[in-house]
Amino acid sequence: MTLNRDTVVNLAILALLVATAIGAHVLGNGFTVTLATKAAIFGLAGVGLNLALGYGGLISFGHAAFFGIGGYVTGILASHASTGTPVATLPFTVMGSNEMLGIWPMAMLAAGLAALVIGALSLRTWGVYFIMVTLAFAQMLYYFAISWPRYGGEDGLSFYVRNSFPGLNTFAPIQYFAICATLLAVALVFTAVVTQSRFGLALQAARQNSQRTVALGIRPYAIRLTAFVLSGMIVGLAGSLYADLNRFVSPAMLSWHMSGEIMVFVILGGVGRLCGPVAGAALFILLEHVLGGVSDYWQALLGLLLLGIVLFAPGGLIGILTQRRRHA
Amino acid sequence: EPVKVGMITTLSGGGAGLGVDTRDGFLLALKNAGEAGQQVELVIEDDQQKPDVAVQIADKMIQSDQVDVLTGIVWSNLAMAVVPAAVAQDKFYLSSNAAPSQLAGAGCHPKYFSVSYQNDNLHEAAGAHATDAGIGKVFIMAPNYPAGQDSLAGFKRYYKGEVASEVYTQVGQTDYAGEIAQIRASDADAVFFFLPGGMGIAFMKQYAESGVGKPLIGPAFSFSQDILPAVGDAALGVKNTAQWSKDLENQANAAFVETFQAEYGRLPSLYAAQAYDTANLLLSAMAKADVDDADAFRAALAQADFPSVRGKFRFGPNQHPIQDYYVREVVREGEVLTNKIIGPAMADHGDAYAEQCKM
Amino acid sequence: MLLAEQALNGLQYGMMLFLMAAGLTLVFGVMGLINLAHGSLYMAGAFACAAVAAATGSFWLGLAASLVAAAAAGALVEIAVIRRLYARDHLDQVLATFALILVFSEGTRWLFGSFPLYLTLPPSLSGAVMLPGGLHYPLFRLVIIGFGAAVALGLWWLIARTRLGIRIRAGEADREMIGALGVDIARLYTIVFALGAGLAGFAGALVGTIQSVQVGMGEPVLILAFVVVVIGGIGSIKGAFIGALLVGMTDTLGKALLPGLLSRMWDAASANTVGASLASVLIYVLMAVVLILRPQGLFGAGAGR
Amino acid sequence: MPEPKRHDPILEIRGLRKSFGALAATDNVSLDLRPGEIHALIGPNGAGKSTLIKQIVGEIRPDAGTIRFEGQVIDGLDAAARARLGLARSFQVSSVIADFTALQNVMLAVAGASGAVFRFHRPALADRKLTEPALFHIEQAGLAGRHLVPAAALSHGERRKLEIAMALALRPRAFLLDEPMAGMGLEGGWQLTAILSELRAEAPILLVEHDMDAVFALADRVSVLVYGRVIATGSVAEIRANPEVRRSYLGEEA
Amino acid sequence: MTRLLELRDVTACYGPVQALFGITLDLDQGEVVALMGRNGMGKTTTIRCISRLMPHSGGSLRLAGRDIAGLTAPKVARLGVGLVPEGRRCFAPLTVAENLTVAARPGPWDMARVCALFPRLRERMGQVARTLSGGEQQMLAIGRALMTNPRLLVLDEATEGLAPVVRHEIWQAVRRLKAEGLSILLVDKSLREIAQVADRAVIVERGATVWQGGIADLTADLADRYLGV
């Protein structure tokens, strides 16, 4: 990979995020570290969504489903681990766990399975219809979670203690940030590699002109479904991390606001740009934090700022930084 | 020595009204306390009615602002997200509204006080009132989520008559024609409903239009001063239960209602009253003990030695109120709609979960 | 008898949904613009109506104000924001209109305070009437059915039968080309957007009258309206109309019948909660099933990916 | 499956029918494409030529009839499967990936032909198995030096050439070309004529074309489609002499 | 004769890439001018500048003596420029009838006359443009432009994809239109036909006018050099 402008910008964004966290840690400002962690986690979710939305053109308005599933798997496993009861006994016994290394694969697997089912059905539609079917599936899960009393319903599920990671004290904000940032970096490298591979080429081609890809012997459905599942898994991982950040999960993680917010991170940062979602999430969280102190009506200011960005910076933040609109 | 208080409440979005009243009630108490009130250093943050945001703010208040006491959360689901972790980190939490059953029973904690009620209380009072009023059959209805399920359970706990029909509605539902048709078709003598916020407004308006005319009973939430003006005449005459009303006759309440109106130009709501009491409870404890001496401070809080706008007020063993509940009726006073107490519902009532609390 | 009333309720709810979705049908279905701020315009209409009705004491003036205020807000938004986004990706429209929601919601809260407003029916429209068959039914709900049908007819005529409609659809298909043929599509779009906004505001006032007028009231409407438009097929007024009725019926009858059906299998309490849960996802199930079987919605134009 | 003999048709269409409402767009069409030939399909606008191609490649399902490709009945296969068997088409209206460069477009075709698109790790642009053949075909189609231009920035004629390059890159068993000459310009037309002439040795071509200069120069056989029916098949000379064809289609160009 | 269209040293860019480097072109009232050049030389870009579908970056454009640099595309169209664009660009979801009426303006050309020119369109009146055959779409694009009753008809490869007989009819129509006094700017690859109808030709090479003159002066040598015949 040559060190072109995009790469420099991407590295700079990551460096900035890490520097913020470390700086805040040194200054003893734990909350800023938490905010940076939140940015890394939402950035990760955005990176996951971007794979489907940015590269595959699959505008999913239901990724909160995977985010929430990742979260609930984490919450459920952790709460069962603390009570020592099995999660399920049929068809085989699943015990709770409070080891992140055990939880992550489960969260990703569950989210991936959900993405497989939702994707397999939703991908029969396209465009705006796809937006709405994915939303429909997420809403079904949302309403289910609200009214299902077993794990708290609308009240959500607290598990009080962050899950553990070998050799680290996950409760220390900076150490937990390190975990999240590392996973974010891994996901970024993964996305970079995948999108530049043959598969990535086919995925982007299918986004723009599926009729043409079919004529070349490539089945867009299979390509898209694969991307959708990968995307769901990454978002599921992000959900798991978010659950651990708050030591709490609730149906809010499954709501359409969440889907919309992840989407906003991606668009704000720059659709189909590698680090776009990270930049988008970081900016959004920064604005939320800074503006929150300005006025009770801070959300109006946030809205105006976002408007300014869409109107005057096509291509999102990364678009401004690299001075060009998106290309292939 | 000043006490640092973190207030997490909803100040933006659709639910902001309740948070604003909570904040304003609390601030008013501090102001009215003069010198003593300045001993409280208050940090206020907007939780946007999102549980995850509330958790993060709590983390921040605990880690960065190093508050001693937390308060302000309006919604039960946010409370469930914040309170257990906060008290586990040795902070006091004084609830000015939300009081879910988990925190009253097995999940009770020495550092957690509910200054409002336990969530079921108003529904229980409504059940007791329905029994007292000799209503034979009731149609009961609530949204399908834990607070809704608790509310119907609470009502039934003290209602001795027959439940004609039990209906769960959708959270956030705005059209109740279907439920109204069921009410019309049922042989119930009255309707008990718990529909907070916009849901209640919509239901009552539509119910009034429908001409069904069976009497309504509800907890105070749908008849609180923040909502009543929006419901309008449709609410007139409806009986509702609360532990407070602006016409409760005691000195503290008179002063509260008067200063609130003077300060903010509107009538106070239940939430404002509860926050006002919360602040005064805090001030009373500060006068007796140092917040750094957790045991002494807790003991001072538990005494509840402050002039409550509810008149008499004390804590039960699980640090939830034992207090009187009243039946109110919505009336028109000049231009505005408001509530008038028409009688007692329950006296010295605690809650059903205190036994499970091992503290 | 109960079933008949419930069916009527379903019809009425469907009409109400159509009224709420009508503006969106125009802007999203016909112009192809994803306008998340539709709910905000709906809210703006309701607030305008409440404010004017409170100030003048006349519900009718309030209703007129809702139309005018929302249309004006729509025109303003179109000229200041939306206009720059037609050439862009759908996604930029999503972000921009999401931002507009924030501005509108908090702006409204700033103007009108955090508490719900009062908006109620004038005596001439309130109360229940006796329908043939001995059914008591609220007069205003009948009025809503009437308004819904009228708006549906009007929109259908506008889009299918007038040159304005043809031009909007042409502009949606190829904006540049319609310009090159001498049609000033920019002005046309402003008009149509304002019209859609006006309809949204009008619906907000009508529906807000029997629901509640408060910040955030537009959000559930937004999703429902999208569901309705999509089930019917984007671009089809008829589709939106049928979609609305279908959703209304499904929702109402689902809520009425499901708990009863389930109580044959379970005890009453869990049948009630499970039934209610199922009923609340029923319209989403309906949408998913419709789209999986007919990916372009019930009346959507066939292929054309 | 028996080995197809050298002179057996590669593509055999029998009794194909397709109606759109009352309109019979394809009306009992039978047609062969033999090894090594260019078979031109001409006919008035709206006669059903493109519809026929769409049925052969599997984009439209016929109402009746059967299609054999290299001896195998392909009626049940979807479009992607038929493309993989070696049926390459070009589109009447250029259909390219707009954001991709010309090179990426053709690389995608090479990848599609190889059938190995589920490769996740190797950067495609550094994969010489893709880039080398792609560059070769770009040059062949007369787009040398334009390979790094995004397809959206190509002129109309250049995009037509890209369309050809992609068809070539599929290295198919048979070509189905829908008006490849359209938009080519004079020079491009000559070049393409030369390319197609050589190409027939590699794989036979079913050529839909309104450019009679090209058809007369290239076609080994010509079929004429009118209102969905084949009204004549024969050599260029026979078709030029056919009065019915002259009247309904060729006019002065006979 | 009055000058209808006059381009002087027009330059234009697609983003950072310059596509036109100096186009000069004259077209008199009632004249037919052919714009010629190899693929990618800037013919379509020139036409897009004339119809104001893209801004130019330098030089001047005048229509009937009026500077059109500041005008929008609809304005120019209403001044009488009827465009048949490259690639047809029919409104896909609209029916044939709707495509024809969408931008119609009163004048000699109406539905009946367009149908007389293209009987095929009459048969397909209620069909949506998306499903038309290529040639049918081309007919529709021409008909649509005629329905605006232009003073200057701009044809960008308008005969592409048409059957020989139809093409022949189009050329006859062009001759007729010319006889009726309509001015025409056209891009086409059929030298034979151009030689018969055009009064003058303009040849562009790499975005600049390299030759402009009467059609009779277009020698085989020039054609070979600039068009690759």
Ligand SMILES: Nc1ncnc2c1ncn2[C@@H]1O[C@H](COP(=O)(O)OP(=O)(O)OP(=O)(O)O)[C@@H](O)[C@H]1O
């Ligand atoms: N989906 C459809 N619905 C209705 N009619 C259709 C559809 N698709 C094609 N047609 C009609 O079928 C006929 C055949 O179309 P086709 O595209 O095959 O013609 P063609 O021979 O390729 O013509 P051209 O030379 O103009 O491209 C046309 O009249 C067209 O309008």
Ligand SMILES: Nc1ncnc2c1ncn2[C@@H]1O[C@H](COP(=O)(O)OP(=O)(O)OP(=O)(O)O)[C@@H](O)[C@H]1O
């Ligand atoms: N949208 C675009 N973005 C960038 N460059 C473009 C764009 N459209 C055309 N170009 C470039 O501008 C130049 C002129 O293109 P133009 O379309 O005007 O050519 P043309 O003479 O019409 O060719 P053809 O005969 O192929 O239609 C070409 O080099 C082309 O690559």
Ligand SMILES: [Mg+2]
């Ligand atoms: Mg064709």
Ligand SMILES: [Mg+2]
């Ligand atoms: Mg061109």
